[in-house]
Amino acid sequence: MRKAGKSPTMKDVAREAGVALGTVSKVINGIPVGKSYRQKVEDAAARLGYSVNSYARGLRADKTHTVALILPGLDHTFFSALADSVCHELTLRGYRMVLATTQFDTDAEARCIQMVRQNKVDGIIGLTYAPDLAIGDDLPYVSIDRYISPSIPCVSSDNFSGGGMAAEKLLELGCKKPLFLRIGSEVIGETDKRGAGFVAACELRGADYTSQRFNDADGIEAIFDFLDRHIQGGRLEFDGIFCSTDRLVYYVLKHLKDRRVRVPEDVQLIGFDGTRQFFTEDYFCSTIVQPVRQMAATAVDILLSEDRSHTPALICLPVTYAPGGTTQEAVTTATGDMEWQVSI
């Protein structure tokens, strides 16, 4: 029972009604919920004396129940999957999402943050590239994939473990000369730990590895030139490649096809992201899968949490390996025989 003299909170109403906090939030914010849920919340609110005035207090406290998501754009499957999940998670909690896209323009990122602040939001989730982004301490902010400062929580995949997992898998599948290839932003971010994890695992296993990094400014041709320099007499020197993204696997596949290097017979490829073909069950390639839904839910939970005293600076969520046709896994056929899966 609630102590007399203390104003009831939304949490009290949720406990009394036996429903989730999000359900109470929805009823208060006029978002339709199932009739029986609405009735439970309204009855509990009446019993506890959680009145219309409490609703009004909520409004006066300047809550907008709006969260801004800042992304480079939706023209990348990871970004659109993240936006989809963040939107879904916010809706479940009775919040709405403002989307601001920056087209990888770091000035635009600063402008976006300024704009969404002026337009009053309760918090920001940002995936940004500006090396020195001024956030300010007055507005809850959660960063995705980029560590900004100790006071700003960052949510990402466990990129380091994912890189290690890719190395272990290539070695397990028989690769003797594994290569790490990376192309991306010049700004250091969490995703750079993919290469670090790969290198650490290779060194631990004493593998004869190569690690090659390029920046976006170098252009994809730099990757093609590098591969061509390592093709001798029609044979690629490497028998396994861990690409920093599935998108890079796409480019590498196309180039190797031009050079008549076969995948996965001559070289096995593993990407990173977990991109699916047309959002079906099929992975585009063998890949380290990012837990996008969990990343979104975690970012939203941290952002909306009232108690931020124990918030970690960095939360890395577990990744998984999924075969997708660019590696040679042993598979069991319908007749019970083992065979090598080579189709893409």
Place this chain on the structure above:
Amino acid sequence: MRKAGKSPTMKDVAREAGVALGTVSKVINGIPVGKSYRQKVEDAAARLGYSVNSYARGLRADKTHTVALILPGLDHTFFSALADSVCHELTLRGYRMVLATTQFDTDAEARCIQMVRQNKVDGIIGLTYAPDLAIGDDLPYVSIDRYISPSIPCVSSDNFSGGGMAAEKLLELGCKKPLFLRIGSEVIGETDKRGAGFVAACELRGADYTSQRFNDADGIEAIFDFLDRHIQGGRLEFDGIFCSTDRLVYYVLKHLKDRRVRVPEDVQLIGFDGTRQFFTEDYFCSTIVQPVRQMAATAVDILLSEDRSHTPALICLPVTYAPGGTTQEAVTTATGDMEWQVSI
């Protein structure tokens, strides 16, 4: 020169400053613009006497400079491309975008509309599936791909012409037995005109065509069963298939590969959407390309237009055909020879 006695409008300021209306809107709404533009707008506002009070009038007029986009989700490349473009077009005009996703739940669509109204927006752009969606006349609304009522403008691709274009192309590329395959929602929408356009063009040319429609409830297996029933002695009866979406091409390609029917040698495939591989320059398949950017810009322009007296009920934007490896186009090689392009 402005007439004396009449309060200056934002348009007057834009004309006086020699800048776009959107730039004035940004300055008024505190969204950063280039310094020289801000100076021009502020100087022009000062000359015309467009005062801080005018800004306040704008606020009192209850403009939120927020537009809601309602979509089934971002887990479809057309949806995420549309959301990306709508967000970009709104930002250019000094507006922000609230994204609400419905997961194809028609009840969720009605709830979304109610929610975004309660949260005060200046207008809604919706891609919905509910057959009888109550919109109301008080809030500007633009529908994408679904005609709702004469008073609600609908923006879509020219789906009918696109279907005709696919038929003409298959016939031109030598197909004698073209097939139209469709799987999608049970609710009739603009996209259903793709099949109608295909049929009309085939009849005009006296082609021996087949048209087969399935609903999502039938499942993709219905498509596979249909194809299997038309494979005799390892040969598919059809030599060209127009699929209602690129995603359907993906499934058909996979199934035909299982059945050892070769694409494009045995059967040529054309999809619809213009899906690109990892947002590169490469199309996933030969396809009718939707003008997504123009659709977004048109929807935003209509939504924000103050004069709606001449707004059409339906605006169909022109589509284009793009070869993408699933058809046999004659191509000119580097040596000037003509050859058939067969690679995917």
